[in-house]
Amino acid sequence: MSWIDLIGFGPNGRGGLLLWATLMTLSVTAASLVIGAVFGAAVAAAKLSSSRPARIIGDAYTTILRGAPELLVIYLVYFGGSQAVSAIGRLFQYEGFLGLPSFLAGALAVGMISGAYQAEVYRGAFHAIAKGEIEAARSIGMGRALRFRRIIVPQILRFSLPGLGNVWQLSLKDSALISVTGLAELMRTSQLAAGSTRQYFLFFIVGGILYLVLTTISGQLFAAAERRVAVSFSHGLGRS
Amino acid sequence: MDFEFLASTFVTLVKAVPTTLELFGASVVLGALLAIVLVVMRTVGGPILSAFSRVYVFIFRGSPLLIQMFLIYYGLGQFAVIRDSFAWPVLREPYWCAVLALAFCTAGYQAEIIRGGLQAVPPREIEAARSVGMSGFLLVRRIIAPITLRAMLPAYSTEIILMVKSTALASLVTVWEVTGTAQRLISQTYRTMEVFLVATLIYLVINFIIVRLIALLEHRLSPHLRERPRISGEGRTVTSLETSHD
Numbered sequence: 001m002s003w004i005d006l007i008g009f010g011p012n013g014r015g016g017l018l019l020w021a022t023l024m025t026l027s028v029t030a031a032s033l034v035i036g037a038v039f040g041a042a043v044a045a046a047k048l049s050s051s052r053p054a055r056i057i058g059d060a061y062t063t064i065l066r067g068a069p070e071l072l073v074i075y076l077v078y079f080g081g082s083q084a085v086s087a088i089g090r091l092f093q094y095e096g097f098l099g100l101p102s103f104l105a106g107a108l109a110v111g112m113i114s115g116a117y118q119a120e121v122y123r124g125a126f127h128a129i130a131k132g133e134i135e136a137a138r139s140i141g142m143g144r145a146l147r148f149r150r151i152i153v154p155q156i157l158r159f160s161l162p163g164l165g166n167v168w169q170l171s172l173k174d175s176a177l178i179s180v181t182g183l184a185e186l187m188r189t190s191q192l193a194a195g196s197t198r199q200y201f202l203f204f205i206v207g208g209i210l211y212l213v214l215t216t217i218s219g220q221l222f223a224a225a226e227r228r229v230a231v232s233f234s235h236g237l238g239r240s
Numbered sequence: 241m242d243f244e245f246l247a248s249t250f251v252t253l254v255k256a257v258p259t260t261l262e263l264f265g266a267s268v269v270l271g272a273l274l275a276i277v278l279v280v281m282r283t284v285g286g287p288i289l290s291a292f293s294r295v296y297v298f299i300f301r302g303s304p305l306l307i308q309m310f311l312i313y314y315g316l317g318q319f320a321v322i323r324d325s326f327a328w329p330v331l332r333e334p335y336w337c338a339v340l341a342l343a344f345c346t347a348g349y350q351a352e353i354i355r356g357g358l359q360a361v362p363p364r365e366i367e368a369a370r371s372v373g374m375s376g377f378l379l380v381r382r383i384i385a386p387i388t389l390r391a392m393l394p395a396y397s398t399e400i401i402l403m404v405k406s407t408a409l410a411s412l413v414t415v416w417e418v419t420g421t422a423q424r425l426i427s428q429t430y431r432t433m434e435v436f437l438v439a440t441l442i443y444l445v446i447n448f449i450i451v452r453l454i455a456l457l458e459h460r461l462s463p464h465l466r467e468r469p470r471i472s473g474e475g476r477t478v479t480s481l482e483t484s485h486d
Contacts (some may be wrong), residue, residue, distance in 0.1 A: 067401065067447040068440045069408035071419060076440065079432040176304035180412070187306060194314065201315035208303045208311065217301040 003202050004005070006193075014203070021189035022210050028103060028185055029076035029175045033168060039115025044122035058119070065116035070109075070174050077109035078181045106185075107177030112188040114171045121163030125156040160227050165222035169215055176211070186210055242434070249425060249438045256421035257442065263407040263417055265336075267342030268400065274343060275350035282355065293351070300348030306409055309341035313413045338410035342403065349399050357392030358384070389463050397454040401447050408443070418442055 009015040025187040039061075046058030081100035089098045108119065129152060137147045179188035190207030282293040300308065316322050316331055329338045361384055369383045411420035420438040426432050 062329065064440075064444060067444045068404075069419065069443055071407040071408045071411070072436055072440050072443065076433070076436050079436070083433065173304040176306045177409075179306070187304065190307070191310065194310075198318070201311065201318050204307055204311040206317050207305045208299075211303040212299065 003199070006197060006199060006202060007067050007206050014189075014197075017069050017189055017193065018186070018206065018210065021184055021186045022214065024184060024189075025172070025175050025186040025211075026214065028178060028183065029110070029168070029172050031103075031107035032114050032171050032175065033164075035107055035111025036114030036118050036167070036171070036189050039112055040118025040122055043115060044126070045117035047119060047123055048126060062116045062119055062147065065113050070113055071177050071180065073113055074106065074109040074180060077112065078105040081108070096117055102178065102181040102183035105176070106181055106183050110174050110178065113174060114167055117134050117167045117170065118160075118164065121160045121167060124163065125159035126152070128159045129155045161222070161229060163225050165226075168218060168222065172215055172218065173211070242256065245431065246431075246434060246438060249435050250442075252425055253418055253421055253435075253439055253442055255420045256416060257446070260404075260407050260417040260446070261432045263338060263342065263410055264404050264417070267341045267407075268403055270339065271346035271350055271403075272342035273356055274347035278347060278351040279354045282351070283358065297348045297351055300345050301352070305341065305406055306412065308345055309338060309409055309413060312341050312344075313337040317483075332408070334355070334413045334415050336402065337340060338353070338413055340404055342410075345406070346399065346403055349402075353395045353399060354388065356395065357388035357390075360391035363385045371456050386461075393454065393458050393461065397451065397458075400450060400454065404443065404447055419423050 005013055007013060007015050007018065043058045043061050046054040047062070049055060049058075079098060081104075082098065085098045085100050086096070088094070133151055134147065135153075137151045142150070175185060176187035178185055179191065182188065184192075186207055190203045194203035197203070278293045278296060281289040283290075285293070291344045312331070313334060322328060322331060331340075365383055365387065366379065369379050374382065407417055408419040410417050411423060414420065416424065418439050426435050429435070
């Protein structure tokens with residue numbers, strides 16, 4: 001069988017599976033970006049807060065999740081989550097091992113890592129806001145909540161766009177490690193196709209190319225988003 | 241908490257630390273050499289070499305390290321040409337496959353960091369050095385290299401930390417470094433969480449030490465950026481820049 005047939009969409013081809021797996025990689029990475037945004041916002045708030053314990057917790061979070069190997073974080077979340085789920089199962093008289101769904105465990109683990117990087121992105125963005133704007137808002141009597149909603153959030157979103165692009169690329173590549181939990185994403189599917197056809201080189205090259213397609217297209221999308229945002233802000237701050 | 245088990249796990253895993261550090265050291269040094277070659281190709285090589293360097297960086301930064309490692313470990317062994325070649329004794333060993341994959345990958349990132357550092361060298365400094373008759377290797381050693389090194393150090397330290405973490409992937413091609421040893425220990429004891437937590441702690445300690453060492457180096461290399469001690473008033477401390485890295 002020629003290699004065209006192997007990666008094609010015919011009866012013995014793996015093309016369909018690989019495309020499905022590419023979508024799976026995209027969705028698990030998107031889920032981890034959203035989870036990471038929640039963790040990231042909370043940790044950035046903790047690191048910027050005036051309370052010392054909150055700052056210590058925030059610093060510990062970013063230090064640990066940026067310093068521990070991604071693979072170990074995934075193992076810890078996957079097995080820890082499964083242990084927790086099994087413990088809940090025992091409460092309901094179910095004896096035996098219950099696994100955490102690999103999509104959920106993977107998105108949570110990569111999301112927690114992404115959250116550590118996102119926290120730094122948001123913190124940097126917060127510091128980039130001109131202090132005069134906050135003073136101006138305060139001087140016309142804007143309250144805390146309104147100031148946050150009208151002045152701080154829109155600018156954090158804008159300033160963090162380039163950093164978020166980097167975090168997305170990082171998570172896209174980290175998502176390959178979720179394959180160890182058995183989730184049929186791009187890495188795992190390439191690996192299975194390579195093993196069952198003994199065509200390791202072919203399938204890892206094809207998998208690698210699909211990752212390159214994903215990183216290239218998403219890189220261009222982020223660049224386009226940055227240009228768009230820069231246009232709408234260009235006469236506001238004169239910073240772009 | 242079973243402290244006895246944690247202690248014995250720690251002792252077992254610490255014995256695998258040299259393997260992790262070897263993987264890290266070998267791949268960072270090989271990667272740095274390769275990165276320098278890539279940067280030279282990109283900056284002074286002709287259009288073809290420059291294009292090759294660009295494509296190399298694009299490929300190795302754009303795809304996951306795990307797929308690169310599997311490509312080298314499983315993919316190359318598939319070809320009879322390679323199995324019969326002189327390189328086979330190296331490519332047969334999971335350890336060397338891991339080192340090669342790590343080195344090839346980090347070379348792509350390091351090349352970009354070095355290139356960024358080179359761009360920080362002000363053209364005037366080179367002109368000034370040329371005007372007093374400095375050229376060739378002396379120019380590189382006295383002017384270009386020190387400025388580049390100082391400018392690239394913050395980004396380089398991030399890359400180094402990423403490399404320490406990346407060595408954990410070698411466990412997936414059966415190298416018995418810290419993560420691999422942890423997995424073997426789990427298959428004997430079934431105590432997943434404790435063993436992985438101890439392994440994580442070991443990586444954090446290694447990274448902490450490396451971060452401190454690089455901060456020390458940065459401090460030594462930049463005496464001119466430090467504020468002179470003042471007689472009155474409070475001094476401002478220069479904090480190291482946070483860098484992000486994709």
